[in-house]
Amino acid sequence: MGKTKMKLKIKNNVHVLRAERRMSQEQLAGEIEVTRATINSIEKGNYNPSLELAFRIAEFFEKDITEIFSVEGRYE
Amino acid sequence: MNRLDRVLFKYIVLGFPFVVGLMIWGGLGDASQLSQSRGMVRNIWDSLGWNLMAWILVSLYFTSKMVISKRFRSATLVSATKMHERDEREVMINGNAAKFSFLSTLAILFLFLFMSLFTVTVGKNTDVNKVAGEKENFISIGLNLYPFGDKNNNVKSAGGVELVNYSGLPLSNSMMFMFLILWQVASFKIAVKREESILD
Numbered sequence: 001m002g003k004t005k006m007k008l009k010i011k012n013n014v015h016v017l018r019a020e021r022r023m024s025q026e027q028l029a030g031e032i033e034v035t036r037a038t039i040n041s042i043e044k045g046n047y048n049p050s051l052e053l054a055f056r057i058a059e060f061f062e063k064d065i066t067e068i069f070s071v072e073g074r075y076e
Numbered sequence: 077m078n079r080l081d082r083v084l085f086k087y088i089v090l091g092f093p094f095v096v097g098l099m100i101w102g103g104l105g106d107a108s109q110l111s112q113s114r115g116m117v118r119n120i121w122d123s124l125g126w127n128l129m130a131w132i133l134v135s136l137y138f139t140s141k142m143v144i145s146k147r148f149r150s151a152t153l154v155s156a157t158k159m160h161e162r163d164e165r166e167v168m169i170n171g172n173a174a175k176f177s178f179l180s181t182l183a184i185l186f187l188f189l190f191m192s193l194f195t196v197t198v199g200k201n202t203d204v205n206k207v208a209g210e211k212e213n214f215i216s217i218g219l220n221l222y223p224f225g226d227k228n229n230n231v232k233s234a235g236g237v238e239l240v241n242y243s244g245l246p247l248s249n250s251m252m253f254m255f256l257i258l259w260q261v262a263s264f265k266i267a268v269k270r271e272e273s274i275l276d
Contacts, residue, residue, distance in 0.1 A: 034163040041165060041275045050164050 004076045011072040015043040017061045032056045077151040081141075084134050085152065091131045098124040157261055165275065173267035180263050181256065188252065191245050193219055198240040220244055 018028050018039075025039040034053065041047035042057075049057065058065040077085070101124070102110070110121045142149045153159075160166050197216040220243065245252070 035166065037272075037276065038163050038165040044276075046275045047165055053164060 006074055006076060008071050009045075009073045009075055010048050010069055011045060012042060012069045014039070014057060014068060017063070017068065018043075021061075028060075032060055077148065081138075081148070084138060087134055088131065088138060091127055091134075094124055094127050095131050098128055157264065169268055169271040169275070172271050173264050176267040177260055177264040181260055184256070184259060188245060193221065193244075194242075195220055195244065196240065196242045197238055199238040202237060 014028075018025070023031075025036045025043070029036045029039045032053070033056075038047065038049075042049055054065055054069055058068050061068065101121075110117065113121065138152070142152055154161075159170060161170055195216075195218040197218075198213070199216075200213050201211070247255070
């Protein structure tokens with residue numbers, strides 16, 4: 001019942017940036033004040049962070065938000 | 077939660093086994109005989125009785141405060157249901173789980189309401205109450221819509237021999253409330269686990 005919504009598939013390279021800095025998920029989670037499970041979900045692409053958290057991640061890695069998060073495709 | 081409330085909460089949890097113990101003891105033995113006994117048995121029986129009274133009063137205070145105070149409710153129930161809201165992902169998981177829990181509980185409440193509303197009687201007409209031309213068997217369907225009192229007292233007999241008589245849910249009020257509380261907590265926990273498995 002109801003209309004199906006078009007969703008965006010968002011990819012990110014958080015795991016690459018984290019690996020470059022030789023950080024564990026736990027350490028990154030501590031730095032941006034979230035749980036390790038949240039970092040794991042973001043890296044796997046199972047959870048899209050809020051705009052605020054995305055900015056916090058970008059700020060931490062000293063990158064532009066679009067350098068970390070980008071649209072990969074669309075799905076229903 | 078202030079220090080007094082924390083102490084009282086611990087008392088509710090730790091005192092509960094003694095309340096259950098008293099209920100079992102009173103159920104198995106003769107309560108009137110126990111209250112007239114002497115010595116150690118009498119002392120234990122009296123202590124458990126005082127504990128029961130105190131436990132009921134503390135529970136009443138606690139549950140009333142939970143209804144009135146939002147802050148107290150959050151502090152108590154969040155820790156009792158082990159709800160985590162450490163970041164936005166957990167807030168989202170809890171939100172989805174709360175939605176699932178609310179809707180499923182609402183569906184159960186509708187089912188309970190419907191099941192407590194109608195009455196069905198299937199029976200056989202005896203020769204005494206049988207009117208000429210009336211059939212041998214009968215089925216009677218009715219609605220119980222009484223805001224107060226015991227509904228069973230208001231159900232009129234259809235006459236004859238009743239083979240099947242359904243007049244509302246065969247559960248006591250306490251059992252129904254207990255089931256709803258357990259369902260609410262269990263459905264929330266199940267939904268949290270399901271959401272976590274999707275996101276992990």
